[in-house]
Amino acid sequence: MPPSTAFATRAARAGRGAPPLAVSRPLMPPIYQSTVYAFESLADVDASYEGDAPGAVYYRYGTPTHAAFETAVAALEGAEAAVAAASGMAAITAAVLSLAGAGDRIVADRYAYGGTYTLLMTELPRLGVEVTLVDVQDHAAVERALACGSDAARPTALLIEALTNPSLRVADVPALCALGAAYDVPVIVDATFTSPALLRPLEHGAALSWHSVAKYLGGHSAATGGVISGRKDLVDLIRNKIVHLGGCQGVQDAWLALLGLPTLPLRMAAHTRTAHTVAEYLAAHSAVERVYYPGLPTHPGYEVAQRLYPDGCGGMLSFDLAGGETAARLVLDNLGEIAFAPSLADVATTVSYPYATSHRGLPDDTLRAMDVGKGMIRLSAGIEDPADVIADLDRALSLCAEGAAQRAGRL
Numbered sequence: 350m351p352p353s354t355a356f357a358t359r360a361a362r363a364g365r366g367a368p369p370l371a372v373s374r375p376l377m378p379p380i381y382q383s384t385v386y387a388f389e390s391l392a393d394v395d396a397s398y399e400g401d402a403p404g405a406v407y408y409r410y411g412t413p414t415h416a417a418f419e420t421a422v423a424a425l426e427g428a429e430a431a432v433a434a435a436s437g438m439a440a441i442t443a444a445v446l447s448l449a450g451a452g453d454r455i456v457a458d459r460y461a462y463g464g465t466y467t468l469l470m471t472e473l474p475r476l477g478v479e480v481t482l483v484d485v486q487d488h489a490a491v492e493r494a495l496a497c498g499s500d501a502a503r504p505t506a507l508l509i510e511a512l513t514n515p516s517l518r519v520a521d522v523p524a525l526c527a528l529g530a531a532y533d534v535p536v537i538v539d540a541t542f543t544s545p546a547l548l549r550p551l552e553h554g555a556a557l558s559w560h561s562v563a564k565y566l567g568g569h570s571a572a573t574g575g576v577i578s579g580r581k582d583l584v585d586l587i588r589n590k591i592v593h594l595g596g597c598q599g600v601q602d603a604w605l606a607l608l609g610l611p612t613l614p615l616r617m618a619a620h621t622r623t624a625h626t627v628a629e630y631l632a633a634h635s636a637v638e639r640v641y642y643p644g645l646p647t648h649p650g651y652e653v654a655q656r657l658y659p660d661g662c663g664g665m666l667s668f669d670l671a672g673g674e675t676a677a678r679l680v681l682d683n684l685g686e687i688a689f690a691p692s693l694a695d696v697a698t699t700v701s702y703p704y705a706t707s708h709r710g711l712p713d714d715t716l717r718a719m720d721v722g723k724g725m726i727r728l729s730a731g732i733e734d735p736a737d738v739i740a741d742l743d744r745a746l747s748l749c750a751e752g753a754a755q756r757a758g759r760l
């Protein structure tokens with residue numbers, strides 16, 4: 350039978366629509382790489398827009414791939430709902446703009462991640478949102494900032510980081526959430542460094558838990574995104590903001606992130622084991638002046654960490670080399686299989702040098718306040734056998750000892 354339509358028409362309509370599977374389903378949710386969804390009737394359009402029937406409309410509003418990732422993260426966090434965004438920064442931007450507008454005030458951790466710091470200190474003030482930075486270790490200072498004086502704008506959110514970059518300061522999340530509750534200020538916790546495997550902030554009273562998906566949730570340096578979990582009414586507000594601002598996550602990234610979730614507890618246990626072993630090794634090495642790992646009793650946050658992190662403190666640590674910048678350059682250039690990569694949470698161990706990357710160009714007094722020196726190296730412990738990571742570190746650190754001996758000989 351000859352085709353009833355012209356070739357161009359047949360081409361335009363070719364391959365549209367997924368054939369329904371009657372007796373099986375894909376075990377892994379498919380990637381919905383469609384910008385738009387077709388409806389059978391206007392009644393279905395109404396039902397979809399009103400939320401009366403499940404139906405996707407347009408990529409930027411969210412697809413079934415996003416929904417699969419969001420549902421999975423909400424389950425891990427013990428949250429009513431979660432929403433994904435293009436990046437960690439896209440997610441927190443939508444969250445703070447949902448909670449604060451011109452005339453409002455955000456109280457935030459002075460030691461927050463650099464991207465967060467820039468958003469708070471350069472973008473928000475231009476929109477009329479005031480920002481008060483506090484050292485969240487100092488609970489009296491947090492309380493003063495939350496107490497709304499007559500001359501200060503109303504605080505509408507407290508933004509804290511569970512473990513800070515790069516000196517791993519430990520926020521007492523339950524105590525800070527209790528302070529937020531006392532002043533009726535929702536607390537947002539950046540739990541990127543811990544992942545929900547080690548800390549679920551909502552269980553401690555936080556309103557929202559926030560992650561950069563590129564880190565432990567994805568875990569393989571392949572997926573970019575951000576995700577925020579919490580009460581459904583708050584998450585719905587943030588979802589609207591993401592739609593308005595246009596910061597939706599790519600579906601490939603949502604799918605890759607989904608692929609990382611089942612192994613999260615296994616990976617976090619292995620990251621923690623490597624980090625703890627490496628931290629103990631570094632603490633005993635003569636070329637190392639100081640180690641920042643909250644699982645070591647010498648860390649100022651040790652007591653709080655013992656209470657908050659019964660399963661260990663995760664894979665991030667930093668250390669100061671006694672030989673300063675010279676030693677740092679020597680070590681960084683000779684790390685064998687350990688890659689220099691200014692991100693974190695990969696399955697393989699990586700290092701970064703905050704002075705020249707995340708904290709590049711900051712004034713000296715700011716760097717000092719953040720413990721960032723020219724001899725500081727940050728290490729993201731992978732899931733390898735710790736002995737092999739230590740072997741690479743040991744070869745590099747032995748060069749410091751040789752360098753020091755040579756310098757001493759010349760004097």
Ligand SMILES: *Cc1c(COP(=O)(O)O)cnc(C)c1O
Pocket residue numbers: 436437438439462464465514539541542560561562563564573574575
């Ligand atoms: C990477 C990171 C972010 C920002 O996330 P992006 O996905 O890069 O936008 C926020 N907080 C912490 C602690 C991070 O490490």
